Amino acid sequence: MKIQDLTYVNAGYTDTPLEPMDRLAKALGRNGGLYIKRDDMTGLALGGNKARKLNYIVKYALDNGYTALMTFGGVQTNHGRLTVAAAVRYGLKPILVLKGARPDYMSGNLLLDRLMGADIYFVDTSAADSLPAEEQAAARQKFLDKVSAEIMEKYEAQGDKVLSIPVGGQTFIGSAGYVQAVPEIMRQMKEQNIKARHLVVGYGSTGTFAGLWAGARYYNAPFEVIGVPIEPDYRPVQETVDFINGLSAYFDMGFTCTAGDLHLEMGEGSHFYGGTGYNEPDSITRSYIGLLARTEGIFTDPCYTGKVFHGFVDMLDRGVISAEDGAIFMHTGGAPGLWSKEHLDDMQKTCWSGEEKGHVYRAP
Numbered sequence: 001m002k003i004q005d006l007t008y009v010n011a012g013y014t015d016t017p018l019e020p021m022d023r024l025a026k027a028l029g030r031n032g033g034l035y036i037k038r039d040d041m042t043g044l045a046l047g048g049n050k051a052r053k054l055n056y057i058v059k060y061a062l063d064n065g066y067t068a069l070m071t072f073g074g075v076q077t078n079h080g081r082l083t084v085a086a087a088v089r090y091g092l093k094p095i096l097v098l099k100g101a102r103p104d105y106m107s108g109n110l111l112l113d114r115l116m117g118a119d120i121y122f123v124d125t126s127a128a129d130s131l132p133a134e135e136q137a138a139a140r141q142k143f144l145d146k147v148s149a150e151i152m153e154k155y156e157a158q159g160d161k162v163l164s165i166p167v168g169g170q171t172f173i174g175s176a177g178y179v180q181a182v183p184e185i186m187r188q189m190k191e192q193n194i195k196a197r198h199l200v201v202g203y204g205s206t207g208t209f210a211g212l213w214a215g216a217r218y219y220n221a222p223f224e225v226i227g228v229p230i231e232p233d234y235r236p237v238q239e240t241v242d243f244i245n246g247l248s249a250y251f252d253m254g255f256t257c258t259a260g261d262l263h264l265e266m267g268e269g270s271h272f273y274g275g276t277g278y279n280e281p282d283s284i285t286r287s288y289i290g291l292l293a294r295t296e297g298i299f300t301d302p303c304y305t306g307k308v309f310h311g312f313v314d315m316l317d318r319g320v321i322s323a324e325d326g327a328i329f330m331h332t333g334g335a336p337g338l339w340s341k342e343h344l345d346d347m348q349k350t351c352w353s354g355e356e357k358g359h360v361y362r363a364p
């Protein structure tokens with residue numbers, strides 16, 4: 001089946017704005033040439049990139065008689081929030097299996113998941129910490145698989161048909177949403193007379209990068225897609241190559257790629273874009289979150305987009321991308337993470353320590 005013929009639901013909006021970031025450009029000593037694609041505005045449950053994937057995944061679920069959507073992620077998963085919202089909107093049961101201990105304090109995405117009535121399970125694998133380092137990942141995965149199978153059986157025994165969606169919605173069907181984002185961006189560029197040689201996007205579970213990369217190839221886009229890994233232990237490039245080639249074969253797109261075709265940028269030293277770890281607060285990422293907020297009034301998040309934006313600005317400095325050639329920052333959402341407890345606590349110390357002199361008036 002051709003990807004253009006694949007049908008989808010409108011769980012979230014597409015046609016998100018493509019806008020100039022002229023204030024940012026000015027702050028960086030450039031004259032225009034920087035753009036943002038606002039996929040934080042896909043609308044579904046406060047928006048984000050997973051909505052485009054879910055448009056296709058939900059359609060598949062409905063067409064195949066599923067009654068529940070189950071998915072996985074960290075405790076603050078944005079993908080989980082959007083999957084719950086999509087399930088709710090289409091009358092499916094939302095089930096979240098979250099990796100980590102159950103926090104005592106509910107915040108960020110977890111609060112939103114709860115408000116939407118998701119069935120939430122926590123899988124605490126911290127016991128694996130005591131194993132030799134090389135055995136830990138496998139032990140964690142084994143336990144997660146076992147628990148997931150048990151949870152699935154529980155629902156199926158009640159008569160549900162459960163669609164299990166991998167972390168990040170990383171499936172061929174889901175990535176179709178990002179292949180199809182490419183003609184949309186190309187049309188917007190044409191309409192607005194925007195030239196851009198690069199598009200910078202986060203590289204997490206990688207379905208967004210892969211879909212955009214495949215779309216750029218398939219539709220012969222004028223821009224190269226650059227991926228920024230959002231953690232130091234990023235997903236191996238070969239897995240992404242295999243995924244893109246699988247995607248191309250699945251939709252008969254007629255190309256193959258190799259590792260040398262993919263462009264990832266990690267940065268180095270204090271400009272290592274992935275920071276210290278997955279969803280760990282760090283002051284450098286936070287300073288870039290502040291930069292975009294102060295110049296454009298747009299919020300990025302500490303887990304994903306703040307890191308990608310750090311990469312975007314540093315790549316401008318390094319000349320990997322340029323305002324003259326034009327560059328698009330793909331905003332993939334995630335702002336609810338700003339209000340997750342770990343990041344709030346951290347920001348109290350760094351952004352809210354002490355009263356500013358002369359800024360507080362007290363009635364006598």
Ligand SMILES: *Cc1c(COP(=O)(O)O)cnc(C)c1O
Pocket residue numbers: 048049050078079168202203204205206207208209301304305332333334335
């Ligand atoms: C999931 C996510 C990403 C990464 O997208 P992948 O398709 O998993 O690579 C980037 N930004 C935000 C806000 C996300 O939630």
